[in-house]
Amino acid sequence: MSSEVVTRNEKSLxxxxxxxxxxSQNRSITLGVIVGNRNFFPDALVTQGRHDVLExxxxxxxxxxxxxxxxxxxxxxxxxxxxxxCAALFDEHRQRIDxxxxxxxxxxxxxxxxxxxxxxxxVERSNxxxxxx
Numbered sequence: 001m002s003s004e005v006v007t008r009n010e011k012s013l014x015x016x017x018x019x020x021x022x023x024s025q026n027r028s029i030t031l032g033v034i035v036g037n038r039n040f041f042p043d044a045l046v047t048q049g050r051h052d053v054l055e056x057x058x059x060x061x062x063x064x065x066x067x068x069x070x071x072x073x074x075x076x077x078x079x080x081x082x083x084x085x086c087a088a089l090f091d092e093h094r095q096r097i098d099x100x101x102x103x104x105x106x107x108x109x110x111x112x113x114x115x116x117x118x119x120x121x122x123v124e125r126s127n128x129x130x131x132x133x
Contacts, residue, residue, distance in 0.1 A: 031057070032090045032097045032120070033066040036113050037076030041106035046074045049105025057101075064101075065093045077112040087119030094120075 035050050050069075057064050067089060069075040072082040090097060102113050 028061050028063050029098050030063040030065060030093070030096045031099050031101045032093070033057075033064045033101045033103065034086060034113050034116055035066070035074075035076045036102065036104040036106075036110065037074060037078040037082075038107055039078060043074055043106075045106035046076050049103055050075060053101070053103050063096075065089060065097055077116055079112060080115060083112045083115035083119060086116045090116070090120035 033053065035046060035053070037046050050066075054064060054066070067075045067077070067082075067086050071085050071089075072078075077083055077086050100117065104110075104113075
């Protein structure tokens with residue numbers, strides 16, 4: 001697979017081929033958005049970070065698939081229960097999601113983020129390794 005590097009404002013951005021294909025098909029990009037949270041940091045950071053990211057995505061015509069603020073604390077992912085809720089949402093929209101955006105406005109808990117991705121995009125293996133969850 002070839003990749004394309006685009007330079008904008010002296011910053012190099014990797015542009016995966018599948019994103020290029022989506023754009024050439026004149027359809028919008030849909031991203032699964034995980035807002036990580038870590039309980040002992042200020043909640044205001046999660047609220048503001050979530051707002052800022054959603055604003056930028058809207059400006060660029062990117063459709064987010066994201067937990068609402070009532071599903072979990074502030075719509076963030078921190079616990080195993082949060083990860084299961086977010087994974088279920090991503091699974092429901094699996095055919096539309098083109099990629100994942102992880103936002104860690106308050107140094108969110110990476111375990112919750114990793115659990116979400118593992119649960120949502122688990123691939124069935126023909127010869128599963130019992131040591132790999």
